[in-house]
Structure formats: C-alpha cells, structure tokens
Amino acid sequence: MDTHARLHENISALADGELAASELELAFAALDTPAGRQAWDAYQHIGHALRSAQRDGELSAGFEARLASRLAIETAHESEAGRVSTTPLEAGSLPQR
Template identity: 60%
Template structure:
C-alpha cells in the first residue's frame, strides 16, 4: 500500500524527467522509504528495457506472423444502427416531420 499519495506517479514522472519542480520534495520524500526505492528500481528497469528495446527474451519464430493472423481474424466493429428512440426524437418517419424546421 502506498504511504504517500501518488507515490508511483511522482516517481514515474521523476524517472522520466517530467516531474514539476514544485513536486520534487514529495518525490524525494517518497524515495526515502523502502517502498519508494522499490518503485524507483521498477521504473528504472522499465525505462532501461524500453530504451534498449530488448528484455533478454527472444520472441519465438513466427510470433509476428501469428499475431498478425489473429488480429486479421478479429471481427471489425460496425457502427450501430440508430435506435428507435433516436429516430422518434429526431422526428424521422412521422408525417409532416420534414415540414417542421429542426433547430
């Protein structure tokens, strides 16, 4: 459990160099705790992995092709037809509705 409000957010922003100067004191106070140091280590590791593009694990042969195939097989969402309530609210299908100006 975080003992400091926003512990993860402050430390993440600090590790990314995006923490506002006004929040540095909170981040440094959080880093002075065991939980804060653990979070700092986790975010530093995440940053290192993202910057290197390697995590030490090789992707199996054909992974990209299998992923592309599965994504291609996914159903593509289609827009829903307007509901009957929306049609009534807009006046569609009512005699003389076209003669009434809509605002």
C-alpha cells in the same frame, strides 16, 4: 487518487525527467521509503528495457491491437470528467489517475 498511487506517479515522472519542480520534495520523500526505492528500481528497469536496442523476445500476437484498445478506453475515461467506471476492464485493469 490515493496517496500511494500519487507517490508512484511522481516517482515515475521523476524517472522520466518529467516531474514538475513543485512535486520534487514529495517525490524525494517517497524515495526515502522502502516502497519508494522499490518503485524507483522498477521504473529504472522498465526504462532500461524500453530503451534497449536488443529485444529478448517477440510480442505476442495481437499485442499492439490490445494495447491500442486499452489506451483508447483510458483516453475516453480521462476525457469524461466525473464518470464512474462500470466495466471490469476500466475498474480493475487500468490505473486510475
């Protein structure tokens, strides 16, 4: 995983209250950068939207099925250690961990 992705993952975990104590220093250092603050703001906005009881609109038709399909691919990808992504969906659309 590249450093940029790792920093964003740490900031996301910090925003969710799930960051390990051993990772706090790295996350706080990332928050001292403009990109880190922008990521923090984005994750806070996303969290607020997810927790909001009021929805601005309905999800598109088939959203739940598409999400479940992508999550299944991601789960399968993570469980196959050392496997190289070969499909465009895996290589381009899903975040690498």
